[in-house]
Amino acid sequence: MRNNILVNVLLSIITVLTVSVLYxxxxxxxxxxxxxxxxxxxxxxAAEIAVCEAKKE
Structure with a gap:
């Protein structure tokens, strides 16, 4: 019983970490x-500014 709870907790932690990494x-x-x-x-x-500067000259 105790091992089952531990496995569920670890799987939950792994799931949360996996979702965090994907996010x-x-x-x-x-x-x-x-x-x-x-x-x-x-x-x-920058290209538009260069064209405007060229027209001024």
Missing amino acids: LLYQNRMAEDMIRELNQNYEEL
Whole structure:
């Protein structure tokens, strides 16, 4: 009986840790996508600024 309770507790802990890892991997992926999008927006903005500066000259 005691071993059964211990196994259930350990399985619960493993389940919580697994879900936590999956959530953190998901958050990491979302952050990478956000950084990639911001970098693309920055490059587009820099190109537009370069065009505007070229028109001024």
